[in-house]
Amino acid sequence: MLKHISLAVISGLFLALAWPTYGLCPLIFIAFVPLLWADYQLREQYSKNNFRAFLLAFIAFVIWNGISTWWIWNATPAGGVFAIIVNTLLMTLVFMLYHWIAKRRPLRFSLIAFSGLWIGFEKFHHHWDFSWPWLTLGNVFSERITWIQWYEYTGIFGGSLWVLLINAMVFTALVTYLQSGNRKYFIKQLIAAASLVAIGILISQYIYLTYDNKGETIEAIALQPNTNPYTEKYNRSHTEIANELIRLALPDMSPNTAVVLAPETVFSTKVTTEEFENSQTYGMLNQFIDRYPNTDLLMGIDLYKIYSDDIPRSKTANSFSNTASAWYESYNGAFFLSRNNPVEYYHKSKLVVGVELFPYRRFFKPLLGNVMIDLGGTVSTLTPQKEPSVFTLSKSDVKIAPVICYESIYGEFMGKYTKKGAEIFGIVTNDSWWGRTQGYQQLLSYARLRAIEHRRSIVRSANSGVSAFINQKGEVISRLDYEIQGALKGQLQVNKKLTLYSRQGDFVARIMAFVGILFALAAFFVPRKKAGEE
Template sequence: MRFRKIDPTLIVAAVSGVLLAAAFPRPDYFFLAWVALVPLLLVMRRRPFATGFTAGIVFFATVLYWLNFVMITYGRLQPLFAFLAYLFLVVYLAVYFGMASWASCRLEAVFKLPYLITLPPLWVALEYLRGVLLTGFPWAIIGYSQQNFSPAIQSCDVTGVYGVSLMLIIVNCAVAGVIAAPKRRSAWLGVVITVCISISHFGYGVWRQSQPLEQRAEQLRVSLIQGNIDQMQKWDPDNRQASVDRYQHLSLLAREADPQLVIWPEAATPFFLQDQSNLAEHVRKLPQKLNAYLLVGSPAYEKLSPDTYQYFNSAYLFSPSGVELGRSDKQHLVPFGEYVPLGKFLGFIDKLVVGVGDFSSGQVRPLPLGEHSLGVLICYEAIFPQLARNYIRKGSDLLVNLTNDAWFGRSSAPYQLLAMTRFRAIENRIWIARAANTGVSALISPAGKVVLSGPIFEKVQLTGNVGLGAEETVYTRFGDLFAFVCMTISGVFLVALVLAGKYK
């Protein structure tokens, strides 16, 4: 039997996938992202789609490896079926890489346009589409790799994370251009242009860092309660009392730090807080003991008819006197996690979440905190920039991220999610308080800096000060305008390709 040799071109492309994945948490070698795509760029004209697709397969397979753990441990899927589901998602996401490389190569072949001109807007356009199509999955947009390179990400208050992605692609293209043709003047012209753009980009970042971004006229003392409740025990009715006792104990310990707001994570109460039960009553009385506001993650329901209910993944806010001030419901649900898409037709598919039933989407509903408002992002919602922006535009003065990252185990996923959350603070120049069941709980400044964080998989309470109020940024006002511009440019490129093929 003859075995077909692996194409060396695809091996080189795969190297780009490995390097790019290494730029993300963990190991978080963010500097690799500035050259990670160079191997791909040097060979992709030989096999335009296949090389980009291969790089994407390796990248997403590496970054999202933890999905297998989630589906097997909590989705109760057989390892083979879990792997097939994981592979399907990886292949789907890799198609976006393949489309970017194919389109850029075609534009070079037909119009002699260098990658430096075509690939950056194409890449950004496809990243944006990946975040909105089929409910959207904007996980691991390459700009997120720069979470710890502060001067490179401050421009997010203008362009969003997509501006950082564009810079990464520009630098990769310029480096590849010089390596491929070191004697070509156009390659060195590309380097000069890239240097000028980089000076502008990083100059803005340094200038923004010199501004008093973290200062606000009013401060709020916040305690984050990390209960570290085992996911396999969380929804067991026999463990409800123990869960509430643990959160109450940690909250009373935090009282010594004199917090004004105490925050419990997503679904901290594994029962309906709105019911008149003894456990619910204990939670409602706690704010009086703390003399502080209490924000609690809890499932909720609304009765539509005698036999019909709607369920929500929610957060309740209580005043220091124990009065319920409002409820905020999760808007962007996890497909096959919190609901089954096309449930009438796919009813045979179980959800991955062990809980109450299919959840329904909520609406943007800031919660009143005295003269201020809280915008609550529940878990996965923190990766969607438009949701955070919507809360700011509705008047929120502090963003709160309630999450239960126990699903991810001791993988890199909790750190990946924290990294993406940091960008929401920069885009809107607002403080974020993040309470996670198993970690990473953190306070994030408007510069995207994690000023306070705790260990993972430990029960702990963290207390610190946050500022109230958001700075009106270009991003807050205009949203993903930068991405739309890139989509428009990409659309012009594609129309030109179609017309060139038609009239060739």
């Protein structure tokens, strides 16, 4: 059993060490092989092997999750442990389905089922209340953008399928060799697997070299105030913040500046839209754009709305002081301010579980009470906007997607912006809760995948960094590094064309999920033919 545990540890380390942004990416193509081999040996050596298989999978996946996402601890120790353990258990459950199928069916059948079930799990993990798709396998190539330019057709799930297919080919070759001793067949299969890796890279290289960034250019500025989220963020007035943002923007402003972005919840004291529009801060920002009439502002803000007595409250409403007589909704919002036009608002649609979203609230709150994680400010579950909005720049009529932080890891969701006409992506984010870790670096890196999937230029304003401009190939063309206060000025190319992925979304995941479920049902409910039966 110790040898099996060692193999599980190797798989966990390979998965973690392949991960961006520090990782040795090619390890991902063999990362599952040691675990699959350990599980295969268990099935051969032990008649009762379910607990052992569970233990091996749990060891591998807890190492992967722990090394790759330990930084959640910096924001919330309890939330970090919860995220790592729950995600590990979910991955282990998927592997156990494969284990049970493999006990009933041939190797290749079982591996096809595993690939479908794993990708189906990844897809499901994008949509339920406990959504945490950070470790979707296709994300592993975010720093190897010249390998995955074909994501404009498949999205990240094409990458997941690529990874699982290569692992399955290598594992099958290994098992066949150890069973038959046929070295030539083993080498042939390894060459086939390596060729499939090379073909994927070569196709991507061709697309990378022949793709030209499309569209006219507009000028944008991303502000990076570098406000400490633990000691400063909730202790400053909106007027102080507005003064600082204007001070940061002024040196780079020009008559050609189309939009200025400021980070997620940079205005962090909760206000209603009426309070904001009648505030000194609102007046200051309007005076600023009066000086630059071609410039619009896209900035993060904490909002809330109080319910009047005659309006039924929503599922995400919160009560004041735990009384049932007064209710309100909270929003992680962004406002879009342009000269001579009414201010527009967007409320974040994809919320962070435990911090912004109380999952399955009706079921868990009576059992657990209010267990929302306190990251400063008012602790309450937020109300998401059902569908994303796009804003139109006043000078050029270019449509910009207001993307708030966590939303940028959801490829199909970002496609909704493009279907509504978004020609550039404007990401406003606050990654500072995690400190100087892989957390903020990975979130920036994942944004590069969205640029490729939808062929949209990105301007990214982060509280403490990294603010950046990313072109349609996913290349970071300029950046303002972590914990540097300042402004980043750059050019964005405007693309109206929809990619195949923008139009079709996660079709690879849907197909593979169907395959996985079909094979699983066949494994458990369709009797196997006995020898000699036709």
